[in-house]
Structures are given as structure tokens and as C-alpha cells.
Amino acid sequence: MFEKKLKKAYHYIFEEDLLQEILKNGELGQAKAGEKIIEIGDYVKSMPLLLEGAIKILRQDKDGDELLLYFLEHGDTCAMTLSCCLGQTRSEIRAVAEKDTLFVMVPIAKMEEWTSKYKSWRNFVFESYHNRLSEMLDTIDSIAFMNLDQRLMKYLQDKAKINGDDVLQVTHQEIAYDLHTSRVVISRLLKKLELEGKIKLQRNNIKVLHL
Amino acid sequence: MFEKKLKKAYHYIFEEDLLQEILKNGELGQAKAGEKIIEIGDYVKSMPLLLEGAIKILRQDKDGDELLLYFLEHGDTCAMTLSCCLGQTRSEIRAVAEKDTLFVMVPIAKMEEWTSKYKSWRNFVFESYHNRLSEMLDTIDSIAFMNLDQRLMKYLQDKAKINGDDVLQVTHQEIAYDLHTSRVVISRLLKKLELEGKIKLQRNNIKVLHL
DNA sequence: AAGCATTAGTAACATTGGTCACAGTGGCGG
DNA sequence: CCGCCACTGTGACCAATGTTACTAATGCTT
Numbered sequence: 001m002f003e004k005k006l007k008k009a010y011h012y013i014f015e016e017d018l019l020q021e022i023l024k025n026g027e028l029g030q031a032k033a034g035e036k037i038i039e040i041g042d043y044v045k046s047m048p049l050l051l052e053g054a055i056k057i058l059r060q061d062k063d064g065d066e067l068l069l070y071f072l073e074h075g076d077t078c079a080m081t082l083s084c085c086l087g088q089t090r091s092e093i094r095a096v097a098e099k100d101t102l103f104v105m106v107p108i109a110k111m112e113e114w115t116s117k118y119k120s121w122r123n124f125v126f127e128s129y130h131n132r133l134s135e136m137l138d139t140i141d142s143i144a145f146m147n148l149d150q151r152l153m154k155y156l157q158d159k160a161k162i163n164g165d166d167v168l169q170v171t172h173q174e175i176a177y178d179l180h181t182s183r184v185v186i187s188r189l190l191k192k193l194e195l196e197g198k199i200k201l202q203r204n205n206i207k208v209l210h211l
Numbered sequence: 212m213f214e215k216k217l218k219k220a221y222h223y224i225f226e227e228d229l230l231q232e233i234l235k236n237g238e239l240g241q242a243k244a245g246e247k248i249i250e251i252g253d254y255v256k257s258m259p260l261l262l263e264g265a266i267k268i269l270r271q272d273k274d275g276d277e278l279l280l281y282f283l284e285h286g287d288t289c290a291m292t293l294s295c296c297l298g299q300t301r302s303e304i305r306a307v308a309e310k311d312t313l314f315v316m317v318p319i320a321k322m323e324e325w326t327s328k329y330k331s332w333r334n335f336v337f338e339s340y341h342n343r344l345s346e347m348l349d350t351i352d353s354i355a356f357m358n359l360d361q362r363l364m365k366y367l368q369d370k371a372k373i374n375g376d377d378v379l380q381v382t383h384q385e386i387a388y389d390l391h392t393s394r395v396v397i398s399r400l401l402k403k404l405e406l407e408g409k410i411k412l413q414r415n416n417i418k419v420l421h422l
Numbered sequence: 423a424a425g426c427a428t429t430a431g432t433a434a435c436a437t438t439g440g441t442c443a444c445a446g447t448g449g450c451g452g
Numbered sequence: 453c454c455g456c457c458a459c460t461g462t463g464a465c466c467a468a469t470g471t472t473a474c475t476a477a478t479g480c481t482t
Contacts, residue, residue: 059348067356087341129294137304139351140278140350182471183430185471187432395461396441414447
């Protein structure tokens with residue numbers, strides 16, 4: 001049973017009645033690190049409430065080029081999914097587990113009911129939208145106003161924070177995908193950052209020094 | 212009185228009761244083309260429902276560099292503002308009238324009440340968030356995946372659509388601000404687009420040929 | 423140990439977009 | 453009609469990023 005974990009993550013947001021409803025209607029979901037959770041074009045019929053772990057949300061264009069939008073953590077939900085549910089549209093994004101992840105899938109059927117019944121649910125949904133819009137603005141700021149080396153540094157910091165570890169198990173190629181650039185460019189900039197003393201490079205991992 | 216205009220724009224979304232509440236609590240606002248409506252950092256205490264005209268929403272970084280996020284039209288509201296209202300935070304964006312614009316300012320105080328009382332209001336708010344997230348994704352796609360000439364073409368097309376006129380009254384410098392680049396670059400690309408037969412350049416205006 | 427795949431380092435070059443400098447053009451007020 | 457000013461055109465150059473191609477290191481497999 002996931003009652004304990006649900007309460008741990010959400011008791012300070014939701015009232016007891018609502019927590020019980022979630023327990024009754026929700027279904028536990030899980031994903032191993034790296035596992036795909038939602039693909040672009042998927043028809044989404046339930047929304048995930050994150051209990052443990054982290055998920056990265058990616059955008060992809062028609063040529064298959066990717067771009068990391070943001071990470072979701074414990075206590076977050078995917079407003080984008082939510083948005084799809086309500087609008088009955090297909091997913092515009094791809095979701096991949098960043099770490100081993102645990103979540104509750106709540107059927108949209110309940111959404112409408114809870115929204116009118118529970119103030120805390122309404123607030124949660126609105127706040128979730130607010131957070132997602134903020135993240136998107138942040139992402140836009142990065143790609144519009146920052147140089148690649150700054151974006152890279154931010155990426156490494158965010159990733160270190162999400163994983164709770166300064167040593168990132170990640171290849172240059174993966175970073176290149178997330179930032180929508182090429183491996184060569186990332187290698188070049190990482191080397192530069194190392195010379196500046198901001199990171200330490202090893203094979204298959206990167207240690208972030210200046211948080 | 213703006214009753215007629217309000218009903219014209221929103222009667223198919225809101226029930227009569229809600230329209231009356233909006234009329235009772237809302238305040239008419241207007242802005243001339245080019246006029247600033249919301250500035251970054253403003254403390255927003257009411258949300259605008261657009262009746263006529265159009266508004267452009269801009270992001271600005273610390274150095275004062277700007278970037279056009281999207282346009283709002285009749286029937287839209289600014290989810291970003293809404294988000295600020297609910298979160299009691301300051302505006303993260305700047306709003307400028309694209310044309311002469313008419314809108315109703317609705318005090319947030321009423322928001323919470325309406326959200327629990329009117330299903331149509333809830334749907335409107337959710338749909339609004341959904342639309343804004345979509346626009347943001349679109350913007351991200353543009354800056355992440357497209358070259359400047361493609362972005363420029365898209366900008367011109369969007370602008371022509373919003374203004375309902377293929378002839379845009381706009382200077383190269385203005386475009387440069389909206390796309391966050393320099394005037395010289397825009398002049399160069401516009402000339403290229405003209406040679407490709409996609410637009411026709413005149414002083415102070417641009418005619419979009421290939422819609 | 424030989425062979426192979428993955429990952430990383432690096433030089434050389436191409437392209438895109440940004441900057442600087444200056445010239446031309448059209449409109450408008452005096 | 454002159455002079456100013458906002459707007460536009462353009463060449464030359466620069467910086468950032470993307471591309472290609474090759475080498476080297478590591479570790480796994482057989």
C-alpha cells in the first residue's frame with residue numbers, strides 16, 4: 001500500500017477526505033530510471049501525482065530533435081498532462097524517469113468532481129499550473145537570453161540538485177540531447193568549464209564543484 | 212456600458228448569471244495601440260478579459276532584452292496574470308496593446324468564489340491555462356528548433372493574422388526587439404525574404420505575400 | 423589477448439547571427 | 453528649399469555554435 005508515502009508527500013496540502021479519495025481511486029505507478037512514462041501523441045487519461053523520484057519533461061520537434069523543458073519532483077504533478085486530460089488532446093511532451101520513480105495515477109473522471117468539492121484540490125491544480133508556467137518561462141529565458149556555456153552550467157546544477165548528488169552519472173551525448181546541441185560542442189564547453197575550475201570530468205560522470 | 216460587447220465575446224462560454232456577476236464586479240479598461248498595460252514587477256490585483264483588440268505578451272531579462280511570447284485576442288485572458296493573482300506574486304511579463312484594445316478587469320477577490328460556483332468559469336480558467344501552455348510550447352519550439360529566417364516569417368504571419376491585414380505597419384527595429392535580435396540582422400533577412408518573393412518591403416511597412 | 427563498442431578529446435572548417443560603420447532615402451518642420 | 457531625423461541598405465568583420473573527421477582511452481566480450 002502506498003498510503004504512507006502519499007500522506008508523507010501530500011498531507012500538508014490535502015485534507016484527509018481527499019487523501020482517502022485519492023487512495024481509493026488512484027493507482028500506484030512506477031518507473032525505473034531512464035524509463036519512458038509518456039510519449040508524444042499518447043492519449044492521456046489519468047494524471048500522475050509524484051511520490052518519490054523525479055521525472056524529466058522533454059519537447060521534441062518533427063525531426064526528432066529534443067529539448068529538456070524541466071524536471072518534476074516529489075509533490076509535483078504534470079500540469080501539461082493535466083492540461084491534456086481536460087482538453088482531451090494528446091500529449092505534447094515526453095516524460096522520462098530521471099531516477100527510480102513512484103507516483104499515483106488519478107483518473108481524470110474524478111478531477112472535475114474534486115475541483116468543485118475540494119478547495120485544496122483547486123489550489124493544488126492552480127498552483128501546479130503556476131509552477132509549470134514559471135518553469136517554462138525559465139526555460140525560455142535560458143534558450144533566449146543565455147549562452148550555451150551558461151545553459152550548460154545551469155543544467156548541471158539543476159541536475160545535481162534533482163539527484164541530490166554533485167557527481168552526475170551522465171555522458172556528453174545525453175547532455176547534448178537535453179540541451180539540443182551536439183556532443184562535440186558539449187565536450188568542448190565541459191573542458192572549458194573544467195579549466196575554469198567549475199567542474200571535474202571523469203569518464204561517465206561529472207562532478208559539479210561550484211554550486 | 213460594455214454589456215453588449217461582453218455578451219458578444221463571452222455569451223457562448225459563460226452562463227447568464229456569471230455574465231451578470233462580471234458586469235457587476237468588473238471594470239472596463241482600455242489601451243491605445245502601443246500602450247503598456249502591465250509592467251514586469253507590477254503587483255496585479257485583477258485579471259483582464261479581452262473584449263476587443265489584441266495584446267502582446269513580452270518577456271524581459273535583467274539587461275532589458277525583450278522577447279515576444281505570444282499574442283492575446285478577443286475571448287482570451289492572461290493566464291500569466293491569473294497565475295500571479297492567485298500566487299500573490301508580481302508579474303513576470305510585460306503586456307503591451309498591439310491594437311486599440313478593450314477589456315474587463317475582474318477583481319481576483321471574486322475568482323475563488325466563481326471557481327467553486329460556476330463550472331463554466333472553471334472550464335474557462337483551465338482552458339486558458341491550457342492555451343497559454345500551448346503558446347509557450349510554440350514559442351519554445353520557435354527559438355529552440357527554428358532559424359531566424361523561419362522565426363521571422365512566422366512572426367510576420369502571426370502578426371498579419373492578429374491585425375487582419377497583410378500589410379504590417381512595423382519598423383525593422385520593432386521586429387528586432389520582439390525577436391530579440393538586432394535591426395541589421397532583421398533588415399538583412401527581410402531583404403532575403405523579399406528576394407524569395409515571400410514579402411514586399413516598403414518604408415514603414417511590410418506586405419506579407421505567402422500566407 | 424584480440425576485437426569491438428562506447429565514450430571522450432581535438433583540429434579544421436562552415437554557418438549563423440551579431441556588431442560596427444557608414445551611406446542612402448523619404449518625410450516633415452521651419 | 454534646407455536641414456534634421458527616423459528608417460533602411462549594405463559591406464566587412466567577429467563570435468558563437470554546429471559539423472566533419474579522426475584519434476585515443478576504457479571496458480566488455482569472446
